[in-house]
Amino acid sequence: MLFTIFATITVAGAVAAMSLRNLVHSVLALTLAFAGLAVVYLQLGAQFIGLAQILVYVGAVAILIVFAILLTRDAEATPKFIVDRSWKSSGAVAIASFGVLAWAIHHSAASRHAVPPQPEATMQQIGNGLMMRFALPLEIIGLLLTAALIGAVTIAIHEKQETR
Amino acid sequence: MVETADQLFVILQHWLVGHAPASLRSILSVLLPVIAILVVFGLLFAITTILERKGLGRIQNRYGPNRTGPFGVLQPIADAIKSLTKEDVVPQAADKIVHFLAPVVLVLAAFSIYAVMPVGRNMVLANLDAGVLYFFAVSSVMELTIFMAGWSSRNKYSLLGAMRAIAQMISYEVPLILASITVIMAAGSMSTVTIVEKQAGFTGILPHWFVFTPWGFAGFILFMIAATAESNRSPFDLPEGESEIIAGYYIEYSGFKFALFFLGEYLGMFAISGLGITLFLGGWSAPLSFLTWLPSYLWFFAKLLAMIVVFIWIRGTLPRMRTDQLMNFAWKFMLPMTLLNLVTAGVWRFLPGGLLRWLVCSFLVVVPYVLLGRGLMQGWKLEKRVYRFAE
Numbered sequence: 171m172l173f174t175i176f177a178t179i180t181v182a183g184a185v186a187a188m189s190l191r192n193l194v195h196s197v198l199a200l201t202l203a204f205a206g207l208a209v210v211y212l213q214l215g216a217q218f219i220g221l222a223q224i225l226v227y228v229g230a231v232a233i234l235i236v237f238a239i240l241l242t243r244d245a246e247a248t249p250k251f252i253v254d255r256s257w258k259s260s261g262a263v264a265i266a267s268f269g270v271l272a273w274a275i276h277h278s279a280a281s282r283h284a285v286p287p288q289p290e291a292t293m294q295q296i297g298n299g300l301m302m303r304f305a306l307p308l309e310i311i312g313l314l315l316t317a318a319l320i321g322a323v324t325i326a327i328h329e330k331q332e333t334r
Numbered sequence: 335m336v337e338t339a340d341q342l343f344v345i346l347q348h349w350l351v352g353h354a355p356a357s358l359r360s361i362l363s364v365l366l367p368v369i370a371i372l373v374v375f376g377l378l379f380a381i382t383t384i385l386e387r388k389g390l391g392r393i394q395n396r397y398g399p400n401r402t403g404p405f406g407v408l409q410p411i412a413d414a415i416k417s418l419t420k421e422d423v424v425p426q427a428a429d430k431i432v433h434f435l436a437p438v439v440l441v442l443a444a445f446s447i448y449a450v451m452p453v454g455r456n457m458v459l460a461n462l463d464a465g466v467l468y469f470f471a472v473s474s475v476m477e478l479t480i481f482m483a484g485w486s487s488r489n490k491y492s493l494l495g496a497m498r499a500i501a502q503m504i505s506y507e508v509p510l511i512l513a514s515i516t517v518i519m520a521a522g523s524m525s526t527v528t529i530v531e532k533q534a535g536f537t538g539i540l541p542h543w544f545v546f547t548p549w550g551f552a553g554f555i556l557f558m559i560a561a562t563a564e565s566n567r568s569p570f571d572l573p574e575g576e577s578e579i580i581a582g583y584y585i586e587y588s589g590f591k592f593a594l595f596f597l598g599e600y601l602g603m604f605a606i607s608g609l610g611i612t613l614f615l616g617g618w619s620a621p622l623s624f625l626t627w628l629p630s631y632l633w634f635f636a637k638l639l640a641m642i643v644v645f646i647w648i649r650g651t652l653p654r655m656r657t658d659q660l661m662n663f664a665w666k667f668m669l670p671m672t673l674l675n676l677v678t679a680g681v682w683r684f685l686p687g688g689l690l691r692w693l694v695c696s697f698l699v700v701v702p703y704v705l706l707g708r709g710l711m712q713g714w715k716l717e718k719r720v721y722r723f724a725e
Contacts (some may be wrong), residue, residue: 217464221471229474233500236481293463293524
């Protein structure tokens with residue numbers, strides 16, 4: 171029952187994000203979809219990923235998109251709803267790939283297994299896993315993100331010097 | 335007797351739920367704490383408005399409100415009636431739906447933060463395993479509502495204010511979270527209740543609060559600076575700088591929606607003060623060992639009021655910062671200091687207790703602070719300010 175409500179909200183948000191003409195409205199609808207997804211995670215008992223979803227997607231990614239829209243182009247411009255050949259063919263590809271995936275999942279061996287008992291994943295276990303077993307991948311991701319951050323700052327500084 | 339006074343509201347809740355019909359019990363046991371949160375923090379908002387106006391007035395050598403009731407204490411009621419009866423003006427060009435949604439979502443998010451706030455022994459709505467993460471997740475929603483308000487008003491001042499607010503809140507969220515992580519490391523848990531329990535106990539008469547360790551002290555100061563910036567209060571009140579952009583993102587709001595913004599902002603301030611109390615100041619525990627007979631919730635609210643007074647004091651004392659100073663401070667001072675503090679907390683954890691641990695960790699806090707401060711002050715010319723007209 172609750173799942174139906176939140177799934178509907180998520181899908182409605184995603185559809186609105188695709189179909190609304192105003193870009194900022196699209197971002198807000200997308201945020202609604204992110205939040206709905208987070209609630210679904212929380213309902214499944216995945217507290218950490220649900221809250222991280224809100225923190226990262228609603229708190230950071232949505233803001234990032236907003237900044238990108240407001241800094242790059244006129245947010246008020248409302249492009250016409252275009253239905254041309256590329257739109258139709260890409261729609262067909264999307265439906266086809268969705269159909270193939272749904273068919274594959276439905277007929278795969280994994281879906282016929284009995285649902286395993288829900289594993290207990292407490293915050294302590296996730297923390298221990300990240301800090302002990304998966305410490306190296308975590309460090310590598312951290313290094314990668316830091317490099318990306320420094321790269322972005324370098325590009326921004328370079329641009330500033332040119333305009334002077 | 336002491337035990338009963340301490341658990342008064344918990345007992346009251348159980349009694350009320352026990353006397354309700356069986357079908358209503360599960361709803362009522364959730365609804366009662368929610369109503370309590372709404373009433374208590376709503377009232378605290380009213381008290382804080384009069385406290386702030388009076389306090390700022392005193393700091394600025396004037397009386398503050400003194401016409402409504404004795405010493406003006408009924409001023410919040412007058413303010414509430416005024417904002418309820420005022421006309422709700424919505425700009426013609428405004429985006430009506432987003433303009434309406436922004437204050438509503440802001441207040442919703444601000445109130446839902448209190449779900450993980452332990453205001454007393456056994457007095458928390460939801461003891462989440464990831465309580466601190468929940469806090470930061472919900473408070474990040476408030477940033478988006480500020481953007482919604484600023485953008486939907488179709489006013490350049492409000493958009494400027496919103497952009498300033500978002501830039502500032504994102505920048506200071508990094509040191510805020512990094513300063514809190516030290517406590518999570520020390521307590522080994524993200525649950526707010528567990529963090530408070532880890533700070534229980536006394537050495538002599540002094541409590542085991544995290545603020546009484548070198549990393550905890552530095553972390554608390556850094557946390558409070560970031561919290562001031564996060565709640566958009568002076569000296570970090572650029573988003574609503576009255577003299578520059580009139581009132582920032584809520585310039586086009588009037589009547590009750592303006593009051594909602596005001597409420598949301600203060601609720602955010604209380605929430606972040608409450609988190610600071612939970613993380614560093616021992617939550618609801620008593621500050622001295624012979625004062626434990628006082629109920630736990632009294633201690634929490636006493637600490638909260640003390641924090642509010644400090645916020646008012648800072649607002650009345652410090653001038654507003656410039657945007658470049660704000661950003662430099664966040665990225666060049668706060669971020670390195672919080673990162674080093676993280677290392678200090680780790681060293682503290684693995685060194686054996688005693689004087690050596692205190693010396694090493696104090697060294698790790700003080701030396702970077704002095705060096706960083708000296709480094710950032712290079713090139714500054716500090717001299718006595720000459721006033722042309724005010725002397």
